[in-house]
Structure formats: C-alpha cells, structure tokens
Amino acid sequence: MDTKTTEKTATAKNDEAAERATAETAETTPETGTAPADARTESADAPDAKLDAENAENAENAEDAEDAEDAEDGDLEDLEDLEAEADAGRAATGIGAGAAAVVSAALAAVALTGTWTGKVVSERETLIGQIKTSNGGSPAQQISEIYGDAWHSTALVNGVFALLALIVGFLVLTLPRRAPWVRSVAVAGAVLGGLGLLLSAGTYFDLFLSLPSTGS
Numbered sequence: 001m002d003t004k005t006t007e008k009t010a011t012a013k014n015d016e017a018a019e020r021a022t023a024e025t026a027e028t029t030p031e032t033g034t035a036p037a038d039a040r041t042e043s044a045d046a047p048d049a050k051l052d053a054e055n056a057e058n059a060e061n062a063e064d065a066e067d068a069e070d071a072e073d074g075d076l077e078d079l080e081d082l083e084a085e086a087d088a089g090r091a092a093t094g095i096g097a098g099a100a101a102v103v104s105a106a107l108a109a110v111a112l113t114g115t116w117t118g119k120v121v122s123e124r125e126t127l128i129g130q131i132k133t134s135n136g137g138s139p140a141q142q143i144s145e146i147y148g149d150a151w152h153s154t155a156l157v158n159g160v161f162a163l164l165a166l167i168v169g170f171l172v173l174t175l176p177r178r179a180p181w182v183r184s185v186a187v188a189g190a191v192l193g194g195l196g197l198l199l200s201a202g203t204y205f206d207l208f209l210s211l212p213s214t215g216s
Contacts, residue, residue: 098182100172104189107165111158111196118157122150139214148211152204159200165193 129145137145169190172182202208 094177094179094182097172097175097178098185100168101182101185101189104165104169104172104193105185106189107161107168108189108192108196111162111165111200112192114154115157115161118154121153121157125149125153143211143214151211155200155203159197159204162193162196162200165189166197167193169193 126146126149129142129147129149132145133142166189169186169188172178172186173190178186199208
C-alpha cells in the first residue's frame, strides 16, 4: 500500500516538474528568439511600411522634379520674352535711326539747293524794299532794301535748314548699334549740312559776294 502511494506521489511530482519546465520554456521563448504573434505581425508589416515610405518619397521627388521643370520652363519663357522685347527695341531704334539719317541728308540737300520757304521770304523782303523806296531813295538804299535784304533772308533760311541737317546727322552718329548704311547716310547728311551752313553764313555776311555798288 505504501509503495503505491509513494509511486503516485512521485508521478504527481514528475508531472508538476514537467508543467513547471513547460511554463519556464514558454516564458523564455521570447528571450531565445521566438517572437510572439504581435511581433511577427509587426515584422510582416514593416516591409510594407518601408515600401510605402519609399513610394511617398519617390512621389515627392517626382513632384519636386516637375516643379523644377516648370520653374525652368517659366524662366526660359521669361528670357525669351525679354529677348523678344530687346529685339523689338533694337528694331525700333534701327528704324528711327535710319529715318533720322535720311531726314538729315534731305535737309542738307534742301539747304544747298534752296527751299520754297526761302523763296517766299526773299520775295517778301523784295516787296517791302520796293514799298520803302517807292517815294524815292538813293540807288544804294534801293539796292540794299530790294536786293540785299532778300538775299540775306534767303541765306538765313538755308542756314537754318543746314544747321538742322548737321544736328540730326550728329545725333544719329551718337546712337549705339547703328547699321552701316545708317551711319553712311548720317555722315553724308552731317557733312552736307556743315557745308550748307558754311555757304549760308558766307552769303549772309557778304563774304563770298558783296552787294553791287553804285560807284558814287
């Protein structure tokens, strides 16, 4: 009887020892590397989270690249607009300079050949001289009033045109980025204007030809 009881007691102790060993093994499982179910789930979700982060970063980089491209395109468009405006400004300057050069040459030619304005002024001075000497006057007075004043008035008008031609031609020559033909025409206008101014001044002050005298 005592032997059976002893065997049962030993068996019970062995069972308790086995249960305790099993419990200790279960408790030490996380320490030996066997992850719990939650840890395995988190480990399984970690690659997905990393992939999502990489995708988000790639999308952000793509957006940044698109923004950079848009900014670069905008800068190129602004640069093209500035270049177009500069070209338009240079074209307008070239047209204005060419027109001014032609005007200078035309004024110089008019100053050398005479103008309708000079003719009208001359005829007016002649008429005034005739009126002044109609009641009598010396021959010298008649020459001065009828011919001398008309002569000087014509020289004065031509001198004004020559001076304008000289000024316009000089201004065209001072403009930047002139076309070769514009420079040539401007030089011609300035030279002819200077020559016309010289001739007009000599005529006005009787340096080339003096008024006829009566001999008395």
